[in-house]
Amino acid sequence: MADRVITLKGATKRFFKKGKFDLTPLDNVNFSVKRGERIAIWGESGIGKTTLLNVIGLLSSQTSGDYYLNGRNVKTFSENKKAHLRNSYFGYIIQDFALVENWTVYNNLKLPLKNRDKKPKNSKELIRESLAEIGLESKIGVEARHLSVGERQRIAIARALINSPEVILADEPTASLDAKNKDTVIEMFDKICTGDKTILIATHDDEVLKFVNTVYRIADGKLFIEGR
Amino acid sequence: MLNELRLNKKVYFSVFIVEAVLLALFSALFAEVSYTNSTLSAIEEIDDTNVYVNFDCTLSEQLDSLFENDTESIKRGKELYNYVAKGRTKYSYWDYPVGTLANGKPFFQATTDKYFFDLYGIKVAVGQNLYDVTETKSGSIPVVVGADLTEKYQLHDVFEMEDPNTGKGVKYEVVGILPKGTTYPAVYNIGMKNSVDDKMFRPLDVEALNEIGNLVMSIASLVVFANNETDLRKIEQLSKDLNFLDMSFEKISDNTVIFLQEGKETMQIYALIIIALIILAVLIGGIAIYIAIKKKLNVYIVQITAGLSLKKLCLNIFFALFAVNVVLIILSLAFSALSALLSDTSAFNSYYFSSSTLNVYYYAIISLVFLFIDAIISLIPYLKLRNADLLNILRSENG
Numbered sequence: 001m002a003d004r005v006i007t008l009k010g011a012t013k014r015f016f017k018k019g020k021f022d023l024t025p026l027d028n029v030n031f032s033v034k035r036g037e038r039i040a041i042w043g044e045s046g047i048g049k050t051t052l053l054n055v056i057g058l059l060s061s062q063t064s065g066d067y068y069l070n071g072r073n074v075k076t077f078s079e080n081k082k083a084h085l086r087n088s089y090f091g092y093i094i095q096d097f098a099l100v101e102n103w104t105v106y107n108n109l110k111l112p113l114k115n116r117d118k119k120p121k122n123s124k125e126l127i128r129e130s131l132a133e134i135g136l137e138s139k140i141g142v143e144a145r146h147l148s149v150g151e152r153q154r155i156a157i158a159r160a161l162i163n164s165p166e167v168i169l170a171d172e173p174t175a176s177l178d179a180k181n182k183d184t185v186i187e188m189f190d191k192i193c194t195g196d197k198t199i200l201i202a203t204h205d206d207e208v209l210k211f212v213n214t215v216y217r218i219a220d221g222k223l224f225i226e227g228r
Numbered sequence: 229m230l231n232e233l234r235l236n237k238k239v240y241f242s243v244f245i246v247e248a249v250l251l252a253l254f255s256a257l258f259a260e261v262s263y264t265n266s267t268l269s270a271i272e273e274i275d276d277t278n279v280y281v282n283f284d285c286t287l288s289e290q291l292d293s294l295f296e297n298d299t300e301s302i303k304r305g306k307e308l309y310n311y312v313a314k315g316r317t318k319y320s321y322w323d324y325p326v327g328t329l330a331n332g333k334p335f336f337q338a339t340t341d342k343y344f345f346d347l348y349g350i351k352v353a354v355g356q357n358l359y360d361v362t363e364t365k366s367g368s369i370p371v372v373v374g375a376d377l378t379e380k381y382q383l384h385d386v387f388e389m390e391d392p393n394t395g396k397g398v399k400y401e402v403v404g405i406l407p408k409g410t411t412y413p414a415v416y417n418i419g420m421k422n423s424v425d426d427k428m429f430r431p432l433d434v435e436a437l438n439e440i441g442n443l444v445m446s447i448a449s450l451v452v453f454a455n456n457e458t459d460l461r462k463i464e465q466l467s468k469d470l471n472f473l474d475m476s477f478e479k480i481s482d483n484t485v486i487f488l489q490e491g492k493e494t495m496q497i498y499a500l501i502i503i504a505l506i507i508l509a510v511l512i513g514g515i516a517i518y519i520a521i522k523k524k525l526n527v528y529i530v531q532i533t534a535g536l537s538l539k540k541l542c543l544n545i546f547f548a549l550f551a552v553n554v555v556l557i558i559l560s561l562a563f564s565a566l567s568a569l570l571s572d573t574s575a576f577n578s579y580y581f582s583s584s585t586l587n588v589y590y591y592a593i594i595s596l597v598f599l600f601i602d603a604i605i606s607l608i609p610y611l612k613l614r615n616a617d618l619l620n621i622l623r624s625e626n627g
Contacts, residue, residue, distance in 0.1 A: 015617070050619045059533065059618040079537050087535020098622050100527050115535030159534075171619055 004071070005167060005198050006033040006056055011065035012221075013051050025051040026062065027221030033200065035166075038193055040209055041202045042226060043218040049202035050171050052218065056200065057090050057169045058082040087115045091165035095172035097156040099144035105131070105155055106140045112163045130158045134188070150181040157188055168192070170201040174208055186211050229547040235527060236548075239520040244552050246512045247601075251560055251594060253505055258590050261498050280460050280477040281415050284448040290474065291444070298440040304470040305443040312463055317453040319344040320432055320446040324392035330379055335426045337371075337392055339436065339445070348412040350424060355383050355404030358429055368399035374425040375408035381428070393441035400430065415451055415480055447473055506597060513605045517545065521609050528609065529622045538610050546606035553598040557591060 013026040025048030033039055041049045054060045055067060058074065067074045069085070077085070086092075099108050109127045113120055120126055131137045134154040144152060153173070160168060170189075174182045182205070189211055193199050201208055209215055215226040233240055294301040312318060323338035342359040344350075351357055352372055361370040366386045373381050381387065381402045391398045411421035436442040447467070454460060460477040467475045521528060528541060 051617060054617055054619050057533070057619075060615065079539055083532075083535050083537035083540070086533060092533040092619075094530075094533070094619060094622055098526060098530050098533075100530060111531060112534040115531070 003034050004032045005035050005037075005069070006031070006200075007068040007071075008032070008055075008062075009066045009068070011055060011062040011067055013048075013055060013060070014063045024221045026055065026223075028065065029221070029223045031216070031223050033198060035198055036196045037198055037214060038212040039198075039200045040212040040215045041200065041218055041223075042204060042209065042215050044204060048218050048221060049204075052223070053169045053171050053200065053202050056167075057092060058086055083115070084117060087112055088117075088163050089166055091160035091163070091168045093156055093160045093168065093170040093173050095175050097144075097152040099147075099152055099156060099159075101145040102143055104141050104143055105136070105147070108144055108155060109159050109162055112159060116163065126162065130162050134158050149177060150184060153177060153181060153185055154188070157185070157192075161192060166196065166198060168197065168199040170199065170203075172203055172205075173201060174203065174205045182207055229544050229551065232544040232548040233551065235524060236517075236520045239516045240548055240552050242516050243513050243549060243605075244556060246509055246516075247553065247556055247598065250505055250509050250597075251556060254502070254594055254597070255560075255590070257498055257502060257505075258593070261495065265495070278453065278455055278457075279415060279480050280452045280454060280457075281480055282448060282450045282452075283476050283478055285474040285476050286448070287474070294444060294472070295440055301440055301472070302438065302443055304472050305440070305447060306437060308463075308467055308470055308472050309437065309443065309447055311466055312447070312450060312452065316459075317343065319347070319451050320449045321451070322445045322449040323427060326389060326392055326428075327380075329376055329426065333376075333426065335374075335377055335380075335428070337389070338427045338429050339393075339432050339442070340429060341432050344412075350406065350410055350412065352404030353407035355402070357404060358431055361403045364401040364403065366399065366401050368401040369430055370403040371400045371428045371430050372404040372406055373402055373428045374406050374410070374423070376425040377428055378405060393436075393445065394439055400428075402428075444473070447475075450475075452477065506601065509601050510604050513549070513601060514608055517605050517608050518612070521612055526622055528613070529618045532613070532618060533622075538613060541613075542606045542610050545609060546602050549602040549605060550599070553595070553602065557595065557598075561591070 008029050008031040011026055011029045011031070012024065015023040015025070029052070041052055043049050051060075055062050058069075058077075061074075069077075069089075074082070092098075100111075106124075106127055109130060110123055113123045113126065128137060128140065131140055134157070136151060136154060136158075139147065139151065139155075144155065147155065157173075160170075173189075174185055177185060186208065189199065189201075199212075201212065203209075217224045217226040294305075319341040321338065321340040321344055323336040325334040326337045327335055329335055345357065345359065353375075355372070356370075358370060358372045364370050368386055383402055383405055385402045386399060387402075388397050388399050390396065406424050408425060410424045412424065414420040414422045432442075432446055437446060452460060452463070457479070464475045464477060467473050528536075531541070532538070
């Protein structure tokens with residue numbers, strides 16, 4: 001249990017529509033992730049992969065069942081604790097990058113730093129270092145909308161990593177990339193995920209599967225192990 | 229908070245405009261409510277008692293005759309006055325315009341009894357109350373003056389003025405100054421209040437009754453508090469028998485019941501209008517914030533993924549709205565102070581400071597209303613996002 005970072009026990013997520021349960025993307029899911037694992041959640045679009053990442057990333061709660069993070073039931077966490085974990089424990093890489101388009105690269109990267117419990121004194125330096133690592137230091141004052149697709153995805157990755165999270169949650173990170181950018185992103189993931197860093201990638205891209213050690217398939221709200 | 233203001237500049241500007249309109253409407257409503265409330269309280273002051281006011285019907289020929297035979301008339305008048313004064317609660321009040329203020333408006337010299345001051349609780353802000361003075365240092369007639377008259381007369385000033393009743397020059401000494409905004413109910417005009425600001429009061433003393441003009445006015449302007457209507461008819465009859473004035477006492481408390489009812493209904497209407505305005509402001513502000521959240525949903529969700537809690541997001545919106553309120557209230561205060569300065573250069577005179585220019589109650593109430601509106605509006609993101617599938621929304625927003 002100790003090396004299990006994430007454990008879901010009978011987790012179910014249902015959505016209401018007009019007062020009735022309309023959709024059950026997660027149905028009694030049992031799932032666990034060990035520290036340092038690289039996991040892909042594979043499945044078609046709209047099947048529930050993102051919902052699973054929402055629950056794991058503490059962006060929403062399961063309707064029923066339990067979720068243990070490092071052995072502690074998240075039901076016992078306060079909203080502030082969850083926000084703190086979203087800020088420092090998880091790093092999110094979202095499909096279509098989710099950058100704030102009219103903000104500069106600097107402001108986009110500053111966002112996770114601003115919400116830290118202890119705000120770093122050297123934010124600017126941290127941001128510069130982070131951009132230097134992905135070779136985009138010169139873009140610090142450029143608005144996100146003026147960046148190329150590849151640059152945007154690299155910035156999104158840099159933002160997810162700026163607080164050195166232990167778990168990276170990537171939602172369809174390669175969905176809108178061409179083959180060249182896709183390779184760059186997978187290479188970046190490979191470089192990032194060393195040591196104890198855990199990564200969960202929701203994807204329907206076969207290319208990504210080469211990078212992970214375990215593949216889960218999601219269908220009809222159930223999670224099946226597909227291969228290791 | 230600053231980021232939130234920057235992010236939704238247009239929205240907060242619209243909220244500012246909506247709240248500015250609300251503030252103006254509230255201001256007008258508050259003035260109406262204060263006025264209605266004040267008139268109601270004016271009536272309530274005299275409503276518990278049976279108040280009879282003399283509506284004098286004396287013909288001018290009769291008055292001429294009284295003035296022609298003044299020695300005889302004074303004798304008869306004093307008999308009547310003493311009869312009324314014996315065992316009855318009453319006061320006389322009359323005034324004459326005696327000059328003009330700097331703003332072109334007239335000011336008045338009023339004569340009244342001690343009971344008038346006691347009944348309406350009129351006390352000086354500075355100096356001595358009129359009936360506390362037995363003798364002035366100068367040997368003049370003591371007067372207390374309303375706040376507007378301080379532009380002409382200061383405390384302890386001794387001045388000569390024509391007695392409007394006799395036409396003779398008389399020396400007066402200012403023994404006290406009344407606080408700005410002091411009023412008393414107008415018994416001849418139910419629901420209205422008269423101001424003391426533009427009046428100087430001289431006492432109605434026995435000396436004054438030795439002059440026929442004063443004696444006629446003190447009887448003609450009688451306000452009598454009585455429980456027995458027959459008693460009033462006796463006064464009327466005695467006046468007739470003495471061939472003095474043609475008096476006719478009318479009970480005013482009957483009219484006050486209707487007026488009070490109407491006043492209370494008006495207050496209920498104002499309360500409904502205020503509630504409607506608050507709902508309207510919540511709706512407009514709420515819709516504006518809702519649209520902003522919908523438009524900037526991706527920004528908010530990105531912030532949430534970066535560690536912003538929903539509570540903090542709501543607080544950011546609340547404080548941004550609060551900042552808008554503070555700016556609005558400061559501007560409104562500055563505007564009020566400026567208009568007070570422009571309309572009256574002596575606005576900072578201590579007698580004036582209690583005026584409605586800087587109405588603490590009004591700003592306290594409007595601040596509470598704004599806080600209430602802010603609290604409701606800032607709950608919208610919580611309601612919108614608490615159970616939302618954030619990453620899916622973000623994906624569709626970006627897509």
